[in-house]
Amino acid sequence: MTGRPHVTLEDVARTAQVSLATASRALNGATSVGPTLRDRVLAAAEELAYTPNAHARALAGSSHQTVGVICHDVSDPYFATIARGVMRVAGENDLLVMLASTFRDPQKEIAYVSMLRAQRASAILLIGSGFEDRAWERALAAELEPYRRGGGQVAVVSRHRSLRVDSVQPDNRAGAADLARALLDLGHRRFAVLAGPRRLTTVVDRLDGFRDALADAGIALADDDVIESGFTRDGGHAAMRELLARRRDVTCVFAVTDVMAIGALTAAREAGVSVPDDISLAGFDDIPVVRDLTPALTTVALPLEQLGEQAMRLAIRDNRGKRSRVVRMPADVVVRDSVARL
Amino acid sequence: MTGRPHVTLEDVARTAQVSLATASRALNGATSVGPTLRDRVLAAAEELAYTPNAHARALAGSSHQTVGVICHDVSDPYFATIARGVMRVAGENDLLVMLASTFRDPQKEIAYVSMLRAQRASAILLIGSGFEDRAWERALAAELEPYRRGGGQVAVVSRHRSLRVDSVQPDNRAGAADLARALLDLGHRRFAVLAGPRRLTTVVDRLDGFRDALADAGIALADDDVIESGFTRDGGHAAMRELLARRRDVTCVFAVTDVMAIGALTAAREAGVSVPDDISLAGFDDIPVVRDLTPALTTVALPLEQLGEQAMRLAIRDNRGKRSRVVRMPADVVVRDSVARL
DNA sequence: CTGAAAGCGCTTACAG
DNA sequence: CTGAAAGCGCTTACAG
Numbered sequence: 001m002t003g004r005p006h007v008t009l010e011d012v013a014r015t016a017q018v019s020l021a022t023a024s025r026a027l028n029g030a031t032s033v034g035p036t037l038r039d040r041v042l043a044a045a046e047e048l049a050y051t052p053n054a055h056a057r058a059l060a061g062s063s064h065q066t067v068g069v070i071c072h073d074v075s076d077p078y079f080a081t082i083a084r085g086v087m088r089v090a091g092e093n094d095l096l097v098m099l100a101s102t103f104r105d106p107q108k109e110i111a112y113v114s115m116l117r118a119q120r121a122s123a124i125l126l127i128g129s130g131f132e133d134r135a136w137e138r139a140l141a142a143e144l145e146p147y148r149r150g151g152g153q154v155a156v157v158s159r160h161r162s163l164r165v166d167s168v169q170p171d172n173r174a175g176a177a178d179l180a181r182a183l184l185d186l187g188h189r190r191f192a193v194l195a196g197p198r199r200l201t202t203v204v205d206r207l208d209g210f211r212d213a214l215a216d217a218g219i220a221l222a223d224d225d226v227i228e229s230g231f232t233r234d235g236g237h238a239a240m241r242e243l244l245a246r247r248r249d250v251t252c253v254f255a256v257t258d259v260m261a262i263g264a265l266t267a268a269r270e271a272g273v274s275v276p277d278d279i280s281l282a283g284f285d286d287i288p289v290v291r292d293l294t295p296a297l298t299t300v301a302l303p304l305e306q307l308g309e310q311a312m313r314l315a316i317r318d319n320r321g322k323r324s325r326v327v328r329m330p331a332d333v334v335v336r337d338s339v340a341r342l
Numbered sequence: 343m344t345g346r347p348h349v350t351l352e353d354v355a356r357t358a359q360v361s362l363a364t365a366s367r368a369l370n371g372a373t374s375v376g377p378t379l380r381d382r383v384l385a386a387a388e389e390l391a392y393t394p395n396a397h398a399r400a401l402a403g404s405s406h407q408t409v410g411v412i413c414h415d416v417s418d419p420y421f422a423t424i425a426r427g428v429m430r431v432a433g434e435n436d437l438l439v440m441l442a443s444t445f446r447d448p449q450k451e452i453a454y455v456s457m458l459r460a461q462r463a464s465a466i467l468l469i470g471s472g473f474e475d476r477a478w479e480r481a482l483a484a485e486l487e488p489y490r491r492g493g494g495q496v497a498v499v500s501r502h503r504s505l506r507v508d509s510v511q512p513d514n515r516a517g518a519a520d521l522a523r524a525l526l527d528l529g530h531r532r533f534a535v536l537a538g539p540r541r542l543t544t545v546v547d548r549l550d551g552f553r554d555a556l557a558d559a560g561i562a563l564a565d566d567d568v569i570e571s572g573f574t575r576d577g578g579h580a581a582m583r584e585l586l587a588r589r590r591d592v593t594c595v596f597a598v599t600d601v602m603a604i605g606a607l608t609a610a611r612e613a614g615v616s617v618p619d620d621i622s623l624a625g626f627d628d629i630p631v632v633r634d635l636t637p638a639l640t641t642v643a644l645p646l647e648q649l650g651e652q653a654m655r656l657a658i659r660d661n662r663g664k665r666s667r668v669v670r671m672p673a674d675v676v677v678r679d680s681v682a683r684l
Numbered sequence: 685c686t687g688a689a690a691g692c693g694c695t696t697a698c699a700g
Numbered sequence: 701c702t703g704a705a706a707g708c709g710c711t712t713a714c715a716g
Contacts, residue, residue, distance in 0.1 A: 006462075006492045008693055019703045024695060034701055049488035054460040055400040056693035059708045066440070066461070074416065074441075075426035075630075075647075084417035087443040091450065096457055098408070099416075099441040101429040108433065115438055118396040119408075120348075146391035150348045233630065266634045288417075288575065292608045294636035305417075350709055361687045366711060376685060398709035401692045 007048045015044035027052065058120060066096045067315060068116030071127040072104045076232075076259060077287040078304065082127055082157060085308025093316060095122075104231070106136045113143040123153035123315035127308070129202035130160035137162050155314040157307050159201045166314040166325045168307050172202055172284075175300040175331025176209030179254065179282060182333045184217050187342030188252040188280065191221060194239040194264055195256050196231035203231070206256045206284060225250075229260070236260025240267035251280060251342060258283035258290050258299055265293060265338070276340035286334060295337030302331055349390045357386035369394065400462060408438045409657060410458030413469040414446045418574075418601060419629040420646065424469055424499060427650025435658060437464075446573070448478045455485040465495035465657035469650070471544035472502035479504050497656040499649050501543045508656040508667045510649050514544055514626075517642040517673025518551030521596065521624060524675045526559050529684030530594040530622065533563060536581040536606055537598050538573035545573070548598045548626055567592075571602070578602030582609035593622060593684060600625035600632050600641055607635060607680070618682035628676060637679035644673055 013023035018037050026033045026041035033041075044050075058064050069086055071079040083099065090097045098121060102108040109126075116124050124147065130137070141163065144154055154165040159172075183191070193210060196203040211221045229239035236255050240263065243253065255261035261283030268275050275281045275295060283290060286301035310327050355365035360379050368375045368383035375383075386392075400406050411428055413421040425441065432439045440463060444450040451468075458466050466489065472479070483505065486496055496507040501514075525533070535552060538545040553563045571581035578597050582605065585595065597603035603625030610617050617623045617637060625632060628643035652669050 006693090007488070010693075020694080021696080021703055021705095022701085025702090028695085032701065037702080049484070051456065051459045051488070053401070053462060053693050054457075055397040055462060056708090057695075058397040059395070059401055059710085060693075060695040061708060065457075073426065074429055075419075075422045077417075077419065077422070077631075080417045080419070080422040084415065084443070087416055087441075088445070091443065091445070094457075096440050096442065096454075096461065098438050099429075100438065101426070101433065103430070103433070112438075114393060115396075115407075117393045119438065120395060120397060142391070146349070146393070233634070262631065262634045269636065289419075289604065289631055292575070292604045293634065294611065348709090352709075362710080363687055363689095363712080364685085367686090370711085374685065379686080395709050398692090399711075401694085402709075402711040403692060 006053065007050045009050070009052065011048055012041060012044045012050050015048060016040040064120050064122045065094060066098055066119065066121050067123040067125065067312070068098045068100070068112070068119065068121035069125045069127060070100045070102060070109055070112050070116070072102055072129075074099065074101050077289060078257065078259060078285050079127060081287060081304040082308035085305035086125065086127075086312050088305070089309050089312035089316070095316075106131050106133065110136070110139050110143055113140065113147070117143060117147045117152070121152070123155065125311050125315055126154070126156040126160065127158075127311065129158045129200040130156075130163070132161065132199045132201060132204065153315045153318065155311045157311045159205065161201065164324050168310045168314065168327045168329060170302045170307060170329045171331040172205035173209035175302070175333070176206040176284065177213035178331070178333045179284070179300050180210045180213035181217075182335060183252050183254075183280070183282065183339065184214070184219075186280075186339060189219060190248075190250050191219070191225060191252050191254060192243055192248065192250040193221065193226045193254045193256065194236055194243070194260050195226050195228050196235065196260065198228065200231065203256055210254055231257065231260070233259050233263040236263030237267045238263075240264035241271070244268065244271050244273060252339065253279060253281050255281065255283050258285040258287045258297060261297055261299070262290070262293065265297070276338050280339035282339055291336065293338075298336045298339040299334055300331045301334045303329055348395065349392045351392070351394065353390055354383060354386045354392050357390060358382040406462050406464045407436060408440055408461065408463050409465040409467065409654070410440045410442070410454070410461065410463035411467045411469060412442045412444060412451055412454050412458070414444055414471075416441065416443050419631060420599065420601060420627050421469060423629060423646040424650035427647035428467065428469075428654050430647075431651050431654040431658070437658075448473050448475065452478070452481050452485055455482065455489070459485060459489045459494070463494070465497065467653050467657055468496070468498040468502065469500075469653065471500045471542040472498075472505070474503065474541045474543060474546065495657045495660065497653045499653045501547065503543065506666050510652045510656065510669045510671060512644045512649060512671045513673040514547035515551035517644070517675070518548040518626065519555035520673070520675045521626070521642050522552045522555035523559075524677060525594050525596075525622070525624065525681065526556070526561075528622075528681060531561060532590075532592050533561070533567060533594050533596060534585055534590065534592040535563065535568045535596045535598065536578055536585070536602050537568050537570050538577065538602065540570065542573065545598055552596055573599065573602070575601050575605040578605030579609045580605075582606035583613070586610070586613050586615060594681065595621060595623050597623065597625050600627040600629045600639060603639055603641070604632070604635065607639070618680050622681035624681055633678065635680075640678045640681040641676055642673045643676045645671055
């Protein structure tokens with residue numbers, strides 16, 4: 001820090017000609033302070049443009065008004081929409097949010113938890129899929145454990161295999177199964193799935209739900225019918241290109257996220273393949289923009305903003321000692337124009 | 343904070359049987375500490391899962407590794423994309439970002455600056471349009487002034503009339519003018535504009551640029567040709583509905599942001615009006631998803647991620663004493679399928 | 685290279 | 701109602 005030093009409580013106290021304690025009390029309103037002195041303190045603070053030092057406050061034992069939120073990528077509409085819910089609840093509770101983007105690097109996730117721990121964030125929210133990776137899970141737990149022991153709250157959105165913390169669980173598996181059944185009802189029998197990396201629990205859950213429902217109807221989804229690609233718009237685009245190049249007899253494609261479906265839709269258009277006339281397409285999440293696509297995308301709707309709101313509420317409501325809470329969120333199939341009835 | 347108290351440096355020092363000073367030095371690596379003692383300290387810290395208290399560090403005069411970022415709405419693709427650039431640079435510099443969403447409430451913007459000031463964030467970034475409002479500007483300046491005096495860095499993206507701080511300026515005016523000329527070249531003569539609230543500087547700049555370029559070509563844009571609406575997808579949707587209801591002879595519509603254009607596109611589709619066969623449509627920003635729309639949207643491309651990166655870089659590179667820096671960013675017209683040649 | 689001690693800016697019992 | 705003083709958990713001259 002360069003420049004003139006900060007104005008401190010001491011400056012305010014001196015200007016108001018009161019003790020440090022009185023200045024502190026007057027500013028915090030809590031304990032009673034005589035009106036004369038209080039006004040003098042307030043006036044002095046105003047005049048000096050005083051702002052309390054949050055670090056000193058936190059150290060001295062007052063409240064930590066910050067929470068940490070870790071997501072994979074803020075610019076992904078899925079996270080951006082969840083983040084909106086998080087920010088709203090945070091704002092309502094006068095909390096400051098420290099938001100970190102891991103850019104899907106598991107190591108960064110752990111590094112950020114560590115930083116947030118150092119900041120003594122009162123809560124840490126992990127938004128987004130966990131990784132199916134034992135070593136990573138252990139390392140994450142090793143950071144989270146002492147954090148919680150020190151009184152920190154932890155809440156996650158999506159499934160993290162071995163983390164015993166409060167969580168908001170979108171019903172990925174059931175939603176994908178419902179989608180499969182809806183598509184079967186429309187007459188589809190030959191499917192392909194555009195999937196993200198299988199180390200992501202979300203991918204695994206959706207894929208399993210979809211596959212199992214098909215199996216229940218006597219339809220097998222071969223490994224070959226699942227194209228694994230990046231968990232992004234470009235990943236979906238590439239996967240769809242690959243699928244179309246193979247020229248298979250697929251009538252319906254399920255992209256495990258809307259973002260991938262968006263890329264897939266454009267890939268189809270570029271290849272001169274009409275959706276849904278030549279091939280049907282469905283996604284998952286119901287991010288805001290999918291109803292503005294042409295055709296509007298059939299998908300499994302998750303109440304994204306609520307996911308964020310709920311996670312934040314879990315983190316705010318202390319839950320010491322009790323066992324971890326789980327808030328399940330519904331996943332509802334929304335049929336739009338991107339799927340055809342056969 | 344409930345639960346067991348945090349592990350402190352003192353615990354580490356005791357465990358390692360060294361002084362507080364030595365433990366501190368060993369952990370920070372800076373000053374030299376004998377290898378034996380250093381190893382003992384590191385082992386103790388590891389064993390106790392020690393994490394330094396960032397508040398104590400900040401108070402004691404070490405570095406503040408946090409920066410504050412204030413935007414209107416994280417879930418808006420425009421901000422989300424800019425935020426991506428911000429997060430990347432922050433990550434590269436081991437900075438933690440405190441992100442606040444004002445939800446377009448000017449008062450909240452000021453309140454957040456105040457909170458960030460209290461946190462002693464080393465820099466504050468204001469992302470997004472300023473408001474054309476004298477009282478608000480004064481109040482904002484009243485927070486920012488003492489912050490900067492105390493050594494805080496400030497950088498903004500977009501124009502803020504009276505804030506004399508470092509800024510990243512997308513060329514809204516010139517970009518809109520270029521767009522107007524491109525549309526004129528395609529043969530359009532009757533235009534309408536779907537605008538956001540005029541108290542936003544971004545709206546004013548784009549509108550003025552567009553209008554002036556038309557005027558230069560001898561075409562007047564009547565007040566009546568400008569429909570003011572919300573700065574959102576739904577705002578664009580409503581504005582387009584209104585325009586179509588008026589059944590005017592407009593051949594081309596300019597929505598001042600892509601997000602509004604997306605809503606407008608759907609409104610047209612719902613009304614059975616074909617874009618671009620019946621009416622042409624253009625946006626501004628080039629958020630990622632617009633190339634995936636049908637038709638792909640003609641727009642004015644802003645290097646959004648770079649906007650965020652540059653702002654963060656300005657904030658990181660100290661600029662004490664020198665006058666405020668301005669980084670201009672190009673705005674390039676990208677013609678896609680949503681506009682027809684007449 | 686190592687340690688004792690002051691100080692960062694607050695809050696909060698503890699007295700009065 | 702008000703004040704003197706201890707303490708939060710670190711860092712960093714200052715001595716040795």
